[in-house]
Amino acid sequence: MRKETKEYNFDWNMWTILENASKTADGFRKEYETLLNYIPNYRNVLDAFVKHGEPGILFLKIIAKYSNDCVRAHIEGRKTAGVTFCFATPVLYAFNIQPVTLEPWSVLGTVVLKRGTSEFLDYCSELGFTETSCSSQRGSLGAYLCDLATKLDFVVYDSPGICDTNANSFAFAASYLDIPFYQLNYPSTLTDERAKEYHHADFKGLISFLEEQTGRKLDMEKLREIMKENKRQDELTCELLDLQRLKPSPMPPIYELMLYGGRFMMNGTKEYTQLLESMVAHTRKKAEAGKAGTTSGNERARGLFCYIDHYTTDGRLWDFLDKRDISHMGSILFNFWQKDSLYAAGKEDEGYNLEDESLEAIIDSLADQMSRMPMVKQIRGPYDAPGMWLDDTLGAINIMKPDFVVYMGTMGCRNTWGMVKPFVRDLEKHGIPTLYIYADSFDDRVQSWEAVADKLEEFLKIRKIIT
Amino acid sequence: MMNEWKEIANTMGNTYLRKWKESGRAAVGYPCTYVPDEVIYAADILPYRLRGTGTTSSSIGDTYFGPVICSFPKCVLQLAGEGRFNFLDGTIIVPGCDSMRRLDECWRKAADDYKGILPGFFHYFGVPHKVTDYSLMWFYEETLKLKEKLEKHFGVTITDKALKGAISVYNESRKLLMQLDKLRVKDEPVINGEDALSIILASTAIPRDEFNKMLRKTLSQLETKKETIKGKKRLMLVGSINDDPEFMKVIEDCGAVIVTDTMCFGSRSYSDLTEEEGDPLFALAKRYLNHAYCPRMFGYYKPRLKNIMDRAKEAKVDGIILQNIRFCDLHGSENGIFERDLEKEGIPCMRMEREYGPLTESGRVKMRIDAFLERIS
Ligand code: SF4
Ligand code: SF4
Numbered sequence: 030m031r032k033e034t035k036e037y038n039f040d041w042n043m044w045t046i047l048e049n050a051s052k053t054a055d056g057f058r059k060e061y062e063t064l065l066n067y068i069p070n071y072r073n074v075l076d077a078f079v080k081h082g083e084p085g086i087l088f089l090k091i092i093a094k095y096s097n098d099c100v101r102a103h104i105e106g107r108k109t110a111g112v113t114f115c116f117a118t119p120v121l122y123a124f125n126i127q128p129v130t131l132e133p134w135s136v137l138g139t140v141v142l143k144r145g146t147s148e149f150l151d152y153c154s155e156l157g158f159t160e161t162s163c164s165s166q167r168g169s170l171g172a173y174l175c176d177l178a179t180k181l182d183f184v185v186y187d188s189p190g191i192c193d194t195n196a197n198s199f200a201f202a203a204s205y206l207d208i209p210f211y212q213l214n215y216p217s218t219l220t221d222e223r224a225k226e227y228h229h230a231d232f233k234g235l236i237s238f239l240e241e242q243t244g245r246k247l248d249m250e251k252l253r254e255i256m257k258e259n260k261r262q263d264e265l266t267c268e269l270l271d272l273q274r275l276k277p278s279p280m281p282p283i284y285e286l287m288l289y290g291g292r293f294m295m296n297g298t299k300e301y302t303q304l305l306e307s308m309v310a311h312t313r314k315k316a317e318a319g320k321a322g323t324t325s326g327n328e329r330a331r332g333l334f335c336y337i338d339h340y341t342t343d344g345r346l347w348d349f350l351d352k353r354d355i356s357h358m359g360s361i362l363f364n365f366w367q368k369d370s371l372y373a374a375g376k377e378d379e380g381y382n383l384e385d386e387s388l389e390a391i392i393d394s395l396a397d398q399m400s401r402m403p404m405v406k407q408i409r410g411p412y413d414a415p416g417m418w419l420d421d422t423l424g425a426i427n428i429m430k431p432d433f434v435v436y437m438g439t440m441g442c443r444n445t446w447g448m449v450k451p452f453v454r455d456l457e458k459h460g461i462p463t464l465y466i467y468a469d470s471f472d473d474r475v476q477s478w479e480a481v482a483d484k485l486e487e488f489l490k491i492r493k494i495i496t
Numbered sequence: 497m498m499n500e501w502k503e504i505a506n507t508m509g510n511t512y513l514r515k516w517k518e519s520g521r522a523a524v525g526y527p528c529t530y531v532p533d534e535v536i537y538a539a540d541i542l543p544y545r546l547r548g549t550g551t552t553s554s555s556i557g558d559t560y561f562g563p564v565i566c567s568f569p570k571c572v573l574q575l576a577g578e579g580r581f582n583f584l585d586g587t588i589i590v591p592g593c594d595s596m597r598r599l600d601e602c603w604r605k606a607a608d609d610y611k612g613i614l615p616g617f618f619h620y621f622g623v624p625h626k627v628t629d630y631s632l633m634w635f636y637e638e639t640l641k642l643k644e645k646l647e648k649h650f651g652v653t654i655t656d657k658a659l660k661g662a663i664s665v666y667n668e669s670r671k672l673l674m675q676l677d678k679l680r681v682k683d684e685p686v687i688n689g690e691d692a693l694s695i696i697l698a699s700t701a702i703p704r705d706e707f708n709k710m711l712r713k714t715l716s717q718l719e720t721k722k723e724t725i726k727g728k729k730r731l732m733l734v735g736s737i738n739d740d741p742e743f744m745k746v747i748e749d750c751g752a753v754i755v756t757d758t759m760c761f762g763s764r765s766y767s768d769l770t771e772e773e774g775d776p777l778f779a780l781a782k783r784y785l786n787h788a789y790c791p792r793m794f795g796y797y798k799p800r801l802k803n804i805m806d807r808a809k810e811a812k813v814d815g816i817i818l819q820n821i822r823f824c825d826l827h828g829s830e831n832g833i834f835e836r837d838l839e840k841e842g843i844p845c846m847r848m849e850r851e852y853g854p855l856t857e858s859g860r861v862k863m864r865i866d867a868f869l870e871r872i873s
Contacts, residue, residue, distance in 0.1 A: 157832010157847070161564065162825040189625035189794045193594045194825055196625070196794050201829045204797035212794050214625045216634065217591065223637065230630040411601050411620070443823065446562030447598030451605040467563070 030148045030175070039149065039172035040179055043137055044096035046071075050141075051093035054079045054086045071141045074344040077283050077351070080324070084307040088287040091304055092137065095294040100179055102127035108243055111173065111181040111202055113166070113188055113195055114362075115402040116213075119259050119297030120395055121185075123252040124239045129181060131198070133293050135168030139471050140344045146171070150472060158201050163441035164471035165337075166198035174205060183209040183242050185235065187399055190215035191409050192444045211238040215400060217410040220378045225397075232396030249388060255297040256391055259398075260383045262296065263367040265305035270359075270371050272312045274429050277321035277328030278356035280312045283347040284322065286338065289362040289403070327354045330494050333431035334360035335422045335456075335463075336438045336445060339481060341473040349482055353495060358429035364421065366401040371428050372421070379406070379416045412448050419455055426461055432494050435485070436465040440475050462492040497714050498691055504701055505694035505741055508549060508580060512702035516542050517583060522650055524586035525615075527572065527596060529760045529787065530623045531588055532780040534662035534770070535643050537704060539652045544584065545700030545761075547739045548572050551853050556610070560602035566595040566823045567852040568737050573602050577610045586617025586649070588642070593792055593826055617649045625794050627785055636781035643777065659776035665704045670766040672711045673699065677763065679715070680755050681811040684724035689733065689754025690744040696761055697739055728753040729869050732813040734804060735831055736821040737761060737852065746858045747817070750865040756811035758804055764788040791826040800830070801837055808843055815844040815872045817865075821852045844872045 050068075053061055053075065061079070065072040078085035102109045107127050112118070114132035121128045138146040149171025154160040156174060158167065172178040184203045188195035189212045196212065203210035213231050218224045240246055266288065273280040287308065295301040312322065321328035332355050339346040350357055366373055366380045373380035381397035384390035399405065412418040422434070434456055438445050445452075449465055456463040466484055469475035489495040504510040517523060523542040526533065533543035548571025551557075556577030557570030575581055591597035600620055607614035622638050624631035643654050676695065679686050695714065699707050729752040733744075739761045744754055757763055770783040788803055789796040808816060818835055820828035828849065835845045846868040851857060 157829065157835060159820070159825045159828035159832075161823050162829060190591070193792065197791075197825050197829055200791075200794045200797070201833070203795065204830070204833050210795055212626055214631065214794075216624070217597075217620065217622050223634065227630060227634055230628075234628065411604075413601060440564050441825070443565060443594035443825070444598070446564050447595055448560075448601045449562055451560055451601060454605075 030152055034148050035177065038100075038179070039138065039169070039177045040096060040100050040134070043134070043141065044093070044100045046141055047089070047093045047096050047137065050075055051086070051089040054089075070143045071343055073348055074140050077344070077347050081281055081283065082311070084284070084287065084304065084311050087304045087307050088291060091291055091295060091300050094300060096137070098127055099129050103179060108182040109179055111184040111199065113186050113199060114293040115191070115404045116185065116187050117296055117395065117399045117402055118294070119255045119398075120235065120239070122297045123247060123255050124243050124245070125248075125251070126239065126243065128294070129173075129179070130293050131166040131169050133290055135165050135471050136290070136340045138168055139340050139342065143342070145342055145471075145473055147472065147474060149175075156205065158198075161441055162197060163194045164439045164469050166195065167441075168471050170198060170202060173202065181206065181208060183211070185211045185213075185238070187213035187215070187402070187405060189213070190217065191405050192442075194441055194443050209238075209242060211235055213399065215405060215409050219400065219406060219409065219416055228396045228400045229393050232392065232399065236392065247388075252388075252391060253385065256383060256385050258299060258302050259297045260385070261302050262292070262305055263365070263369070263383060265302070265309050266365060267367060267370045268309050269305070269312060272309070272316050273359065274371070275316055276430065277319075278331060278358065279315035279320060279322050280356070281322035282350040282355070282357035284308055284312070285357045285359060285363055286344070286347065289360075292363075292365070321354065321356060323351050323354045323356065325354055328356050329354040330433065330489070331356045331358045331429065331431040333358040333422070333425060333429055333434045334437070335418075335434050336361050336436050337470055338362070339437055339468070339470045339478070341471065341478050345478050345482070349485065353489075355495075358431045359425055361407060361418075361421075362403045364403050364407070364425070366406055372424055376416065376424075408444055412452050413455065419452060422456065423459060426459070431461070433489070433492065434461050434463040436463070437468055437470055437481070439471055440467070440469045462488070462494060464488045497710075497717060498694070500710070501691065501694040501698050501714070502741070505697035506549065508575075509583060510701055512706055513542065513544070513583070516703060522585035523583060524588065524617065524646075525581060525584045526588040526590070527599065528590040528592040529765045529790070530590055530592065530784055531621060532639055532642075532784045534659060534666050534780055535639065535654065535777075536646065537665070538654045538658035538662040539646050539650060541585070541646065541650060541652075542703060543700075546572050546581070546587070547697075548575060548853060549739065550580075551575060554853075556606060560606050561595070561598065564823055565598075566593070566736075566821050568821060569595045569599045569602075571853050573599060573606060576603055576613050577606050579610070579613055581615075582612065584615050586615045586619070589618070589620050590623055592623075592790075593824070595823070617646070619645055624785065625792065627793070632781060632785055635785045636778055639777055639781045639784075656776055659780070660772065663770045663772055663776055663779065665708065667769045667772065669699060669704050669708050669711070670769055672708060672715060673766040675715055676711070676718075677756070679718050682724075683812070684726055685753055685755055686718045686721045686724055688725060688744075688748055689757075690741045690748055692754075693738075693741045693744050693761065696765065697741070699765070700761070725753050729814045729872060730755045730812060732804070732808050732811060732816045733757040733759055733762070733819070734816055734834065735759070735819040736824040736827040738819075740855065742855055743861070746855065746861050747865050750862060751869055752865065755813060756807045758788065758800070758807060760790060763807065764790065791830045797830065797833065801834065804834065804838065805841065805843075808838075813843070815846065815868060817846050817848060817868070819848045819850055822849050844868075
């Protein structure tokens, strides 16, 4: 690792960048434009947020606050929990625990820093963590393992049974750092009574673990407050989804990132509700004007990303889509399965409902929410089983009417690479042009963004999606 | 006698299997130590552990699996696609790891293109990743489901008496294998790692009662064997799956003897007995969920480390080989922490990444082992 990298803590360094980024739009336009010249490494992505006005700026403020909260957790007497992105945060906020969500940290690092997170990725491998494991955790985990970030007090993860690679990262972190851990472990089925009972029992174990770690009982008052926000956030996301499917889609491509990014970091907080409200209001305005969410207001094609997006340096995927007037019709990451969501229509047993009556009901409904998180729901069982990845993708295709589907993920993703070839073949059989890309959404060294963009371009041309 | 073991270990269709099938009885494949084979055996069906032995190409494996997948399930799929598992009347799939669980879809999808490769009985057997009262209950129900499905498909009844009988045969087998262990860890062992592995492999490919008979005979021969192994470095093997006696031979030919292991084609498959009292199905669920943890059981690093240390101590090893198959993150990553903690205890370790399947890289393996032996001499 270079000496300069060790100069500052990774999270502190990121916080200063993000804090400043969130203030760039506070001044005059001219000031802002001059400032962009000083941040060549992430001017593109910063501008992508700022040009969307209030929602984009609110998102910048959210990530600044989140990183500040992570950095200051111990100073403020809060415990830190290393978690994975598919872990629903409300239960942690109810305990006043700061979720340190590795994947968003990896995204932030790879988007903003000149060299991405390559040094942290490699540092993990130096310690023995396999270089073939998923880069989405490894990108930031390296900083936590080499003591260049706020210490993790414990680890909680909900990927065993879903994704071993992900679970393995957290198991490795807990063993390496010798800190307590709790795993939520999922069976391969979702809707049967056995699975439900298992989810609930396992979640109660989590509550006991958190009580033990914090030395306090679950604060009912606080929990109710968080549930209120959580519910409102579910309503707003359903509304957004409803708007997103219009033709042209009035939702700007980058909103997708804001939706799930905000959710992974701050689900259950007032700030995230505010962001969603702003996103809904702006999307509605575009819809009323009959305009697409792209900068030009036009829509030439609609793309569904059946797995995750691509984040490496300066997050150029969104710019790529925007410049070509392509609407982003969603990815697995923004797939939250509230019972009222469009996705769940006719499949209500696959969805969840947030309850707020008794403590028991709240806890069970939080367990249900957790068990329907992106990935947790879709890749727990065979991809072609009811309610799993293929079903959900076909459902999304039916609702969102994309012109094409793209799979990209991480090269460490044993789980999806284990079956993506037949999966893509099945989608093609359903008549939807589908591309899978050998690249790593978090590590440019596997395949450069330029090469990925070329592949996308070629695919769009050959399949006559954009001529 | 060793030749017979080797023949069983190195060929897919051994004589016992052939005879079994000729007598009109069924065989069911299973991929992992988390499947209670006693349930299959109690149905008078031969449990046959899936392996990728004898693969010469990966064209089929690579067609359905993606590029970054462990070569073990790929080799299994390759053989399945070539029809070489067509003697099986059933297969059980287990979420051992991500790559292994995707064998389910890949095998089924390959069967669309290669007709007749999907056995009539194709069952997904769920295994929790942790041990709690509710996960044990869940696993018990899975075991019950497996039993009922076998009964229905094969038109048999698996009685408690048959289960108890199977448990006793398998427990005996385990005790005999533990006896074999004792001969391996002697100051002057009477059997090397290559031969011991051949015996262990046979336990997964022939009827257990026959296996017990054979092993009893071999043990009595070994116990009186005069010729012992002297002057070799004593090594332990840890990590990803290995069912290749040739791989052991490459290591041992460098001047070492593998005296112990924590492998799944190894001590992990026999080091825990099943309780013989009470509900036999529950006893099996308890034994299989709790048996010497593989890293697919998340959060059990410390018991695994202890298991390695205890075995290393008992076998007085000079060093440990921590190996993993490429793309096996579960073993690979844990090996990194094992190395740190074992070296701290003064046990020399060597980490090695390799491929499963035909030994295409024996030169590299040999070179690494030579260097390691030099380091610990
Ligand atoms: S991208 Fe794949 S390997 Fe990474 S966390 Fe998700 S499922 Fe697991
Ligand atoms: S060696 Fe590792 S990756 Fe391969 S099948 Fe076994 S646990 Fe899975």
